[in-house]
Amino acid sequence: MANTLTLISHALCPYVQRAAIALAEKGIAFERIDIDLANKPAWFLQVSPLGKTPVLLVDGEAIFESAVICEYLDDTTLPRLHPENALQRAQHRAWMEFGSATLNTIAALYSAQDKAALSQKTLELRAKFAQLEAQLGAGPYFAGERFSLVDAVFGPVFRYFDVLDHYTEQAFFDGLPKVQAWRAALALRPSVVEAVAPHYADLLTHFLRNRSGALAARMQGTHASPAIAQPVCTI
Template sequence: MAQTTAPAALTLVSHALCPYVQRVAIVLHEKGLAFERRTIDLARKPDWFLAISPLGKTPVLQVRGQSLFESAVICEYLDEVAMPVLHPQDPLQRARHRAWMEFGSAVLNTIGAFYAAQDEATLQARAQDLRSRFVQIEEALGQRSAPGPYFAGPHFGMVDVVFGPVFRYFDVIDTLPGMDDLALWQGLPLVQQWRAALAARPSVQQAVGADYAEGLRAFLRARGSALSRRMQAVAA
């Protein structure tokens, strides 16, 4: 894959909790690219943001006066213009990794359904949906051709970029009332090792602000969901 010089001036338009923003931030950090971060409130989208984001979503990466939207597109662009390359060189493996990136987006949707569940029965059902996803990941990790802490073994890549923000949710969720009873991680040693390796990666750590965990807790408390009620009962 040909590599060109990445643009010097980059602005990442962000929301503080958005996992898709985190993907782009991780790639930028992995490639050592300087960027400015401009954070917005998605509940009060400014007109200038709607003018550069046709879907009204974050992230948006502004490059030389042009705006790229959709995290997958932005990450692909950055992988084409700056080293190190985060996708496998082999076309088949690259396609396989892109498929697992889509799987990661499906896991994010399942997380959203979990924290939005309106009653305990639905919360329990969505927790089992999450666990079934993690079981699938455990099986995929067991099929790695080389040992190592990341999805492809020793090399950090785009699938790792996607799952860093996925697992970060659980740094907060795992501390909430009754989560031990759901046994999300029981019998999944490879997933737990991968999660720990991603949490220790500097680019993953730097993808959010120091107030991320506090902000996520406030977001979850305000949802009016079964999980919110668990949190409020403990606070009371």
């Protein structure tokens, strides 16, 4: 008998998205429940020791941390999204961590309180994408023709720029043709597309515009606004 799976989610969380992508790539049926991380229900705190999303409930048993969730799914259900070779598998896990570090830099960019800090984080992101450019091969995905968990991690990373590209002065991907092609391929992948609600871009725009700092001020065309709580996800 198949397990009953429930993914506890936040609508904007990129770490939830990677779990949803892995589930979709494996063709696993699951229920998704979005919660308000600013007003966490008591039942959520009982299944999430860190108080963060995502959490995967497997027949009511909780697994937390997105990397752990993805590894569990890859251990238990075909098709495998990690390479069979142990060295390549370790390398993929390392690039997944690089993806998490990139998400941290994105968060630092939209939290930057002045123009200088915003410019610095923009340069750091550009440098990370240049590192990816040197790593990529012929594509269309991270490791060629085969979609992997690294792709599940970077689909949500690139999705941010569907909004950020309209409000930042830096062209993050200019001169990086392999990264551009990878981003485009992931944007067309059904599992990546369906990992968020159709109105995700509007939700993200609202979230970014209502934060404090340089990016929010640019989006508003005014001085920085008071800060609002940031949704909390987990790796």
